[in-house]
Amino acid sequence: MSLSLNQWTTRRWTVAEAVDGCVRHGVEAIGLWRQEVEAQGLDETVALVRDAGLRVSSLCRGGFLTSGDALDDNRRAIDEAAALGAPCLVMVVGGLPGVVPGEPLGEVSKDLAGARERVASALEVLAPYAGERGVRLALEPLHPVYCADRAVLSTLGQALDLAEPYPVEQVGVVVDTFHVWWDPQVFEQIARAGERITSYQVCDYLHPLPADVLLGRGMMGDGVIDFGPLTEAVAKAGYAGDIEVEIFNADIWAADPDEVMATMKDRFTHLILTS
Amino acid sequence: MSLSLNQWTTRRWTVAEAVDGCVRHGVEAIGLWRQEVEAQGLDETVALVRDAGLRVSSLCRGGFLTSGDALDDNRRAIDEAAALGAPCLVMVVGGLPGVVPGEPLGEVSKDLAGARERVASALEVLAPYAGERGVRLALEPLHPVYCADRAVLSTLGQALDLAEPYPVEQVGVVVDTFHVWWDPQVFEQIARAGERITSYQVCDYLHPLPADVLLGRGMMGDGVIDFGPLTEAVAKAGYAGDIEVEIFNADIWAADPDEVMATMKDRFTHLILTS
Numbered sequence: 032m033s034l035s036l037n038q039w040t041t042r043r044w045t046v047a048e049a050v051d052g053c054v055r056h057g058v059e060a061i062g063l064w065r066q067e068v069e070a071q072g073l074d075e076t077v078a079l080v081r082d083a084g085l086r087v088s089s090l091c092r093g094g095f096l097t098s099g100d101a102l103d104d105n106r107r108a109i110d111e112a113a114a115l116g117a118p119c120l121v122m123v124v125g126g127l128p129g130v131v132p133g134e135p136l137g138e139v140s141k142d143l144a145g146a147r148e149r150v151a152s153a154l155e156v157l158a159p160y161a162g163e164r165g166v167r168l169a170l171e172p173l174h175p176v177y178c179a180d181r182a183v184l185s186t187l188g189q190a191l192d193l194a195e196p197y198p199v200e201q202v203g204v205v206v207d208t209f210h211v212w213w214d215p216q217v218f219e220q221i222a223r224a225g226e227r228i229t230s231y232q233v234c235d236y237l238h239p240l241p242a243d244v245l246l247g248r249g250m251m252g253d254g255v256i257d258f259g260p261l262t263e264a265v266a267k268a269g270y271a272g273d274i275e276v277e278i279f280n281a282d283i284w285a286a287d288p289d290e291v292m293a294t295m296k297d298r299f300t301h302l303i304l305t306s
Numbered sequence: 307m308s309l310s311l312n313q314w315t316t317r318r319w320t321v322a323e324a325v326d327g328c329v330r331h332g333v334e335a336i337g338l339w340r341q342e343v344e345a346q347g348l349d350e351t352v353a354l355v356r357d358a359g360l361r362v363s364s365l366c367r368g369g370f371l372t373s374g375d376a377l378d379d380n381r382r383a384i385d386e387a388a389a390l391g392a393p394c395l396v397m398v399v400g401g402l403p404g405v406v407p408g409e410p411l412g413e414v415s416k417d418l419a420g421a422r423e424r425v426a427s428a429l430e431v432l433a434p435y436a437g438e439r440g441v442r443l444a445l446e447p448l449h450p451v452y453c454a455d456r457a458v459l460s461t462l463g464q465a466l467d468l469a470e471p472y473p474v475e476q477v478g479v480v481v482d483t484f485h486v487w488w489d490p491q492v493f494e495q496i497a498r499a500g501e502r503i504t505s506y507q508v509c510d511y512l513h514p515l516p517a518d519v520l521l522g523r524g525m526m527g528d529g530v531i532d533f534g535p536l537t538e539a540v541a542k543a544g545y546a547g548d549i550e551v552e553i554f555n556a557d558i559w560a561a562d563p564d565e566v567m568a569t570m571k572d573r574f575t576h577l578i579l580t581s
Binding site: 236238 | 402414417422454455461463467487488490514517519535
């Protein structure tokens with residue numbers, strides 16, 4: 032397993048800058064975000080990562096399946112992942128219909144079970160489409176603090192229940208330390224996941240959380256997560272792909288991205304690779 | 307099932323004022339907090355609730371078992387619950403050792419599994435002590451957002467795993483809508499809980515959460531929770547006790563407690579009793 036830069040960690044960088052940063056810092060893989068790929072241009076991004084010799088570890092992100100018709104946009108995201116040679120499209124499935132991150136509640140649905148059913152229904156359409164293009168949908172359970180506004184998919188066990196009706200090539204799961212560290216079932220569910228694990232993402236869980244809980248993710252070592260047992264469990268389950276460092280954090284976004292890269296490499300070596 | 311005022315909802319009121327408020331508003335039961343009981347005096351509190359004809363639905367709270375030796379303090383809390391005729395002592399089990407709510411991280415333990423084992427060990431001592439005094443320990447799973455600093459007990463399923471080795475008279479569980487609404491297993495675990503359900507607490511989950519996530523609890527109807535299915539599941543599991551309204555919320559604490567009581571009664575009638 033080796034280090035991949037999820038480009039949201041160095042959010043100020045364009046795709047071209049992040050690719051260049053990876054080369055300069057000896058990072059062999061990158062996780063890309065759709066809006067940044069679009070800004071750079073899809074064809075140009077394909078050329079940049081190919082010429083740099085980087086692997087694309089994931090494309091972030093599809094999903095938001097609970098409100099309105101998101102199928103066309105997700106098909107486009109799958110096409111982009113295929114073009115980029117990304118093994119998976121990370122899926123953040125969406126929250127309760129009408130609940131907008133950061134905005135006061137307006138007219139919303141409180142039908143959580145219904146929202147979860149909409150996710151399952153959308154997978155029936157998207158899973159075969161992804162499989163035909165050599166892309167796996169990577170269902171990402173998000174920490175329950177995001178259940179209302181970002182993902183009604185809240186645990187790894189729930190993600191596996193959704194994934195298992197499909198061939199393993201079509202639907203997998205993301206294990207992100209920030210989202211799963213608290214889960215009493217996490218080790219049992221990582222073992223169950225086995226080859227369904229499509230992406231392993233690491234960052235720390237900060238305490239106290241900042242006012243915007245979305246930005247409560249920290250550099251490994253800055254929070255409360257014990258990475259050893261989680262990384263060992265993911266390895267034991269058979270995952271041998273890249274490990275993405277994905278950090279949403281106002282201080283890290285404000286810092287010099289080259290310093291962030293250096294710290295990330297150091298922490299990765301001492302806190303993740305030693306597992 | 308009938309309404310109980312958890313006195314933290316009208317936090318400005320002393321025990322005497324809250325007892326008087328319950329009588330004035332026709333609320334027949336009250337959930338008490340230890341520090342308020344101490345301020346009023348235990349004997350005086352016993353007399354106040356008896357003379358007012360109120361039931362004590364719970365005493366909040368014991369626990370904090372993960373750091374240091376909390377056994378003596380929990381024995382005292384059990385004795386107080388017995389004196390008050392409270393059927394249960396609500397247990398908030400504590401977070402990672404060294405993590406302090408609201409404070410920056412200092413020297414802390416990241417051994418989550420170890421912290422959970424300490425809770426199990428403490429129950430071996432406290433459960434029989436409580437049972438002998440006619441008090442049930444009510445294990446309260448807290449929303450995973452509090453796993454680091456307040457409770458390493460994060461799901462109802464995990465609480466039941468801890469409770470089930472003990473007689474049902476000794477160890478039960480709390481179902482609090484704020485803490486469990488997101489859990490994909492909640493209905494299955496409420497059914498499993500059956501007569502282990504010792505307390506049913508209701509309040510809403512606000513969106514967006516305030517900067518201090520502890521205060522993200524709202525009056526029923528002000529957040530994203532659909533109370534009907536949860537209340538029906540608790541009733542179907544056999545729970546027929548009081549339903550406590552327990553709200554931690556800066557605006558509600560700043561409001562006139564009599565207005566809070568009136569709103570609480572109205573929302574309870576229209577959103578909880580109709581289930």
